[in-house]
Amino acid sequence: MAATIPLGRGARYNRGMTQRTTIARDITATGIALHSGVAVTMRLAPAPSGHGIVFHRADLKADIPALYSNVSETRLGTVIEKDGAKVGVVEHLMAAAAGLEIDDLLVTLDGPEPPILDGDALSYLALLESGGIHEQPERRKAIRVLKPVMVQQGDARATLLPAEALSYDFELSFPVIGEQYFEFAFSRAGFRCEIAPARTFGFLKELDALNSMNLARGATLLNTLALDDGGVVNKDVQRFADEFVRHKILDAIGDMALAGAPLLARFEGVKSGHTLNNALLRALFADPANHELVEL
Ligand SMILES: [Zn+2]
Structure with missing residues (x-):
């Protein structure tokens, strides 16, 4: 009903x-x-x-x-x-x-x-x-991952592994930010508290070049964590010390939602981003033996 x-x-x-x-x-x-x-x-x-x-x-x-x-x-x-x-x-x-x-x-x-x-x-x-x-x-039906699927580019990789519950873990390494790791076992309450508040971020020294290509023109110190060589410029809007890796998980959750149904899998990201996230879903769906549809 x-x-x-x-x-x-x-x-x-x-x-x-x-x-x-x-x-x-x-x-x-x-x-x-x-x-x-x-x-x-x-x-x-x-x-x-x-x-x-x-x-x-x-x-x-x-x-x-x-x-x-x-x-x-x-x-x-x-x-x-x-x-x-x-x-x-x-x-x-x-x-x-x-x-x-x-x-x-x-x-x-x-x-x-x-x-x-x-x-x-x-x-x-x-x-x-x-x-x-x-x-x-x-x-509701979910896409259960049946076999490990991995894509990589240089030292970046993204993987989907069979699992009984949906989870995301991610490690990143950027100049200034250093290394950050976060593991997230999916729940609606956890998403709201731990992942959803994490803001997007960008490097100030890239901003002029991006703007000249008509990119990041709407980025402001209120909606984007801005980094220069000394770290975060707008610390007043920063919500977590490890906000960057949490935002990478937020991005991965959004990109995986393009599967068209919820995934039942463990996602592991290492220095990956939108390009590998999309390649990962394309690799998942390239072989019907990689997945099955199950009722939740
Ligand atoms: Zn993002």
Whole structure:
């Protein structure tokens, strides 16, 4: 039976979703796009069971399903594209949807990216929650990983391993940041507290070059942790000492959500990013023996 579940209350919500879910009501938000720097209005709307997450470019009258197979660029964020219409930086909103276990959603934009909001997933989480969660009639299914799948590039790699529960671990190493490691056993409550607040980050010395390529034009000291040779410039907005590795897990959760269904696997990332995340899903789905669909 379909029912709207009040968030934060009720044992069923805390036990994990067995039904597909969408949101109960439309939500609209306006903000600045991270790369193009333009103002964008985003409407999040309920979608029927089985619809999946689909981005709609209202300005182009184009639908772009949020699927790994539609990923066309991965250099500075994950871009999905269909029939020439693109949406960039989908990963933070996708992470928030995955963190709330939302399966069906229509995201309408009048520009090229969702608004970056606070540079985290928490701001999207709050928006989605303000719409309420609505249970669908269909059972939720997960993609269970049956064999280890790994992709690598230089000293970076990303791996999916068979596991009984979804988890993410990540290690990174950057100049100034040093080495950070974080392990996250997925739960909705854990995602909200440990991962969703982690902001995106960037290096100040790269900003001029990015801006000259029409990138990072919407990055500000409020939505991005900015690094120079001495470390974080805007420490006042930093939420965790190891915020960088937590954000890499946030990105990985968003990128893995492009599988089209929740994964049942252990994700391990070493210095990886959007490019390897997408290659990992392409490798997973290249061989039907790597996975099976199971009811949750
Ligand atoms: Zn990110």
